[in-house]
Structures are given as C-alpha cells and as structure tokens.
Amino acid sequence: MDQEKIGVFISTLRKEQGMTQQQLADAIGVSNKTISKWECGKGMPELALIVPLCHILQISINEFLSGEHLLENGYTEKAEVNMMNLLQETENSKKKSRSSLLAFGITVIIFLFVVLYSVITNMGISMNMLFVDMPTLLSMFLVTALFLLGTNLGLPFFDSFRIIFGKKKSVSIKQLFQAKSAIKLAKITFLGMGFLESCISFMAIQPMGEGTLLFTGLSISISIALNGILYGLIGFLLLLPIQVRLEIMYMQKQEDSEKKTEDDAE
Structure with missing residues (x-):
C-alpha cells in the first residue's frame, strides 16, 4: 500500500466534506495529531478504525486501500491487487x-x-x-x-x-x-x-x-x-x-x- 497516496486521499475527502482534522478525529475517536500523521503518509489507521473512517468519508475499503476513487470496471482488478499487497506485507511482517x-x-x-x-x-x-x-x-x-x-x-x-x-x-x-x-x-x-x-x-x-x-x-x-x-x-x-x-x-x-x-x- 502507498501510505502517502492514501494520506492525500484522506485529506482530499475530508476537505471535500468541509471537515477539519479535529472534527474527523472526534468522529472516529482519535486525536487530530493522528489524523495529521495519516494525511502526511507517516502512518495508517488501525484495522478497527478503517471501517468507520471509510463510512465517514463515504468510500469503500477497496477505494481506501487504493488511495483513489475506483470505476466499476476496474474495481475487481484493483481489489485483487490490494489483496496481494496485503498478503505480501503480512508475509514481510512475519519474516521481520x-x-x-x-x-x-x-x-x-x-x-x-x-x-x-x-x-x-x-x-x-x-x-x-x-x-x-x-x-x-x-x-x-x-x-x-x-x-x-x-x-x-x-x-x-x-x-x-x-x-x-x-x-x-x-x-x-x-x-x-x-x-x-x-x-x-x-x-x-x-x-x-x-x-x-x-x-x-x-x-x-x-x-x-x-x-x-x-x-x-x-x-x-x-x-x-x-x-x-x-x-x-x-x-x-x-x-x-x-x-x-x-x-x-x-x-x-x-x-x-x-x-x-x-x-x-x-
């Protein structure tokens, strides 16, 4: 996963909905510093926070992992790519x-x-x-x-x-x-x-x-x-x-x- 791309995507969606970092942080129960860290590409939300975050930003989990809006004809292909990336990161984490x-x-x-x-x-x-x-x-x-x-x-x-x-x-x-x-x-x-x-x-x-x-x-x-x-x-x-x-x-x-x-x- 491209953390920087996902971070820019979160920032763009938040601004489109007219939300500040503090408002988004309050909505999902984290600090505004955490939101800032995500948007700067220096970290990723925990698994438990991804679903509520996607709900607030009105995107799918697949779009969140891709860091962009997906068209219907490319949705399945991108989902497979995201799944392979997640499996690779899990394997690398185990090896580490x-x-x-x-x-x-x-x-x-x-x-x-x-x-x-x-x-x-x-x-x-x-x-x-x-x-x-x-x-x-x-x-x-x-x-x-x-x-x-x-x-x-x-x-x-x-x-x-x-x-x-x-x-x-x-x-x-x-x-x-x-x-x-x-x-x-x-x-x-x-x-x-x-x-x-x-x-x-x-x-x-x-x-x-x-x-x-x-x-x-x-x-x-x-x-x-x-x-x-x-x-x-x-x-x-x-x-x-x-x-x-x-x-x-x-x-x-x-x-x-x-x-x-x-x-x-x-």
Missing part, C-alpha cells in the same frame, strides 16, 4: 518478526558468554574447566520436560515454535492460550531449576588447601556453581520474546473473535 526474535536470542547468548568469559579470565581460570556443565544442564531440561508433560503442555510447547515461525498456518484461540501457557511454564521452570541447581552446588562446596590454592579452588567451585543460574537466565531470556509474541497474537485473536461476534449480533 522472526528475524528480530533470532537476533535478540543470539545477542543475549553472546552477551552472557562475554560477561562469563570476562569474569573467569580475570580470575585466571581456564574456560575449559567451566564452559559446560552437562549434568546440571541435563537435569534442568529433564525437570522442565516432566513439568510440561505432567500438565499436558508438551505438545503445545513444540507447537508454539511452529506458530511463531509460521509453520502452523491455522491457529485457534485455544491453541494460542495453550502455547503461551507452555512457554511460560517452561521459562519459569528452567529458571527455577537453574537457581536450585546453583544452590545445591554452593552447599556442596568444600574449601580445601590454604592461601592462593584455597582462593583458586573456591573461585573454580563458585564459578561452576553459578552455571545453573547462567543456564536458567539464558533459557528464560530466549523464551521471553516468544511468550510476548504469543501473548500479542492471543490478544489479537480475541479482539477479532469479539468483533466477529458483535458483527454477527448486528
């Missing part, structure tokens, strides 16, 4: 969202490992000794999986990734609710297990030696004990944007359902 999630996750992981590397290097400890604590990691994954299976959220957990990355085409409100609940449970469980594993590791620390040897031994033990918290935070932060995205999709689905119910009632 997936790229943002991936970039966020990679950034978080890199940041945490840089911090960990800096701390450990300053202690004079080899990274090979502390980089991966497989027993801790496996126990965290195992308990999280048991929690998901015990609450019948195992399948919704995997479905959530298919929904976010566009592999699952048709999604109901119930499926979105289950998916976001599964991600939330996994996120909290993984983080909680990380802290629990670190607490157990701290309790098991046995100071040995004296002087420099004691300090080095304690540093290594403490760093290893912190692995649980580190893994928990990484898992929590990686799942957080997925949960937020599912929450947004869930609310949008609810709004669409409520609007459809209201339209059917009318």
Whole structure:
C-alpha cells in the first residue's frame, strides 16, 4: 500500500466534506495529531478504525486501500491487487518478526558468554574447566520436560515454535492460550531449576588447601556453581520474546473473535 497516496486521499475527502482534522478525529475517536500523521503518509489507521473512517468519508475499503476513487470496471482488478499487497506485507511482517526474535536470542547468548568469559579470565581460570556443565544442564531440561508433560503442555510447547515461525498456518484461540501457557511454564521452570541447581552446588562446596590454592579452588567451585543460574537466565531470556509474541497474537485473536461476534449480533 502507498501510505502517502492514501494520506492525500484522506485529506482530499475530508476537505471535500468541509471537515477539519479535529472534527474527523472526534468522529472516529482519535486525536487530530493522528489524523495529521495519516494525511502526511507517516502512518495508517488501525484495522478497527478503517471501517468507520471509510463510512465517514463515504468510500469503500477497496477505494481506501487504493488511495483513489475506483470505476466499476476496474474495481475487481484493483481489489485483487490490494489483496496481494496485503498478503505480501503480512508475509514481510512475519519474516521481520522472526528475524528480530533470532537476533535478540543470539545477542543475549553472546552477551552472557562475554560477561562469563570476562569474569573467569580475570580470575585466571581456564574456560575449559567451566564452559559446560552437562549434568546440571541435563537435569534442568529433564525437570522442565516432566513439568510440561505432567500438565499436558508438551505438545503445545513444540507447537508454539511452529506458530511463531509460521509453520502452523491455522491457529485457534485455544491453541494460542495453550502455547503461551507452555512457554511460560517452561521459562519459569528452567529458571527455577537453574537457581536450585546453583544452590545445591554452593552447599556442596568444600574449601580445601590454604592461601592462593584455597582462593583458586573456591573461585573454580563458585564459578561452576553459578552455571545453573547462567543456564536458567539464558533459557528464560530466549523464551521471553516468544511468550510476548504469543501473548500479542492471543490478544489479537480475541479482539477479532469479539468483533466477529458483535458483527454477527448486528
């Protein structure tokens, strides 16, 4: 869609009806600054506002999306073009969202490992000794999986990734609710297990030696004990944007359902 063209079209129709920006804004329940932004091509009305706006300006939705009055013989052809443009914009939006999630996750992981590397290097400890604590990691994954299976959220957990990355085409409100609940449970469980594993590791620390040897031994033990918290935070932060995205999709689905119910009632 050409936002600038649509903006000029809105401005022209408003002036033809002798309305000010404030009068049009009051009619559809927005501010005059919002109307000004639309007319300057710097934004588009929300979906819920397009129908009342078209009603006030006395145009069809197809004409609004085209940014011009349409003759009868070109109406169907223009409708198809507008539909293809909307589908393309939706696909581009999904790709942008997936790229943002991936970039966020990679950034978080890199940041945490840089911090960990800096701390450990300053202690004079080899990274090979502390980089991966497989027993801790496996126990965290195992308990999280048991929690998901015990609450019948195992399948919704995997479905959530298919929904976010566009592999699952048709999604109901119930499926979105289950998916976001599964991600939330996994996120909290993984983080909680990380802290629990670190607490157990701290309790098991046995100071040995004296002087420099004691300090080095304690540093290594403490760093290893912190692995649980580190893994928990990484898992929590990686799942957080997925949960937020599912929450947004869930609310949008609810709004669409409520609007459809209201339209059917009318």
